[in-house]
Amino acid sequence: MTDALSMTAPISGHWDDNAEFWVRIIREHRDRYRTELTNAAVLSTVERCEGLDVLDVGCGEGYMAREFARRGARHVQGIDKSAGLIAAAQSAQIPATSFTEGDAGDLPFDSASFDLVLANHVLNDLQDINAPISEFARVLRPGGRFVALMLHPCFYGYRAERTAIRRTLAVTEYFGQRAVEQPFEVDGITSPAATVTWVRPLEAYTEAIANSGLYLTRLTEPHPSEDQLATSEWWSENFPRPLFLLIAAQKPSDGMNSR
Secondary structure (H helix, E strand, C coil), X not given: CEEECCCCCCCCCXXXXXXXXXXXXXXXXXXXXXXXXXXXXXXXXXXXXCCCEEEEECCCCCHHHHHHHHCCCCEEEEEECCHHHXXXXXXXXXXXXXXXXXXXXXXXXXXXXXXXXXXXXXXXXXXXXXXXXXXXXXXXXXXXXEEEEEECCCCCCCCHHHCCCCCCCCHHHHCCCEEEEEEEEECCEEEEEEEEEEECCHHHHHHHHHHCCCEEEEEXXXXXXXXXXXXXXXXXXXXXXXXXXXXXXXXXXXXXXXX
């Protein structure tokens, strides 16, 4: 596997190849990063979602969409490029949810259709984020919110969560776009297929958000609590540096300028 400083095309079809793997990981609650850290960070940022129309981009097998429906969202629309993951999401048959196969950069929804767009562990799967974030802004209603949880652009690299010491990136590397090719390894289980994770500088996200007409409202770095670090060696071993970044943005209300 490589930590390639390149713009080569991502591996084709890996999400369908890994669909059963991810359904097992999520439904058996094997990913501690999600179950004990990032899920709570996302839900805390979203806060109340009662009565909202929500778009879950890159919804996978639908676990976050189901959670929003449970918390009172009026309707949650999930979209994902993997037919296998969409089939798994649909099989749950949860009221107030629907799922469709599609591309984040060309959403099949009318403008101003949603109150909230979520991109949970998604932006690093995209070679280009500008078109998708523009699409997220387009389908948001005035005053609507965009929430994204991603790998930390400043610290994530090949096997970053398992390597306490790693060489410092050169400036030219950091400000470029890196393609990290590797299989997923979760709770001792390795994915059938490798995937490409796109890592780009922090300013790439803030510029894409600003260019879409949204304005940034929050930037946080989800991390284990002092209690988690003190009571579980797993966190000390698997969180040697900041691994995640959470960004929230908002679409201006009618008559409000985002600049």
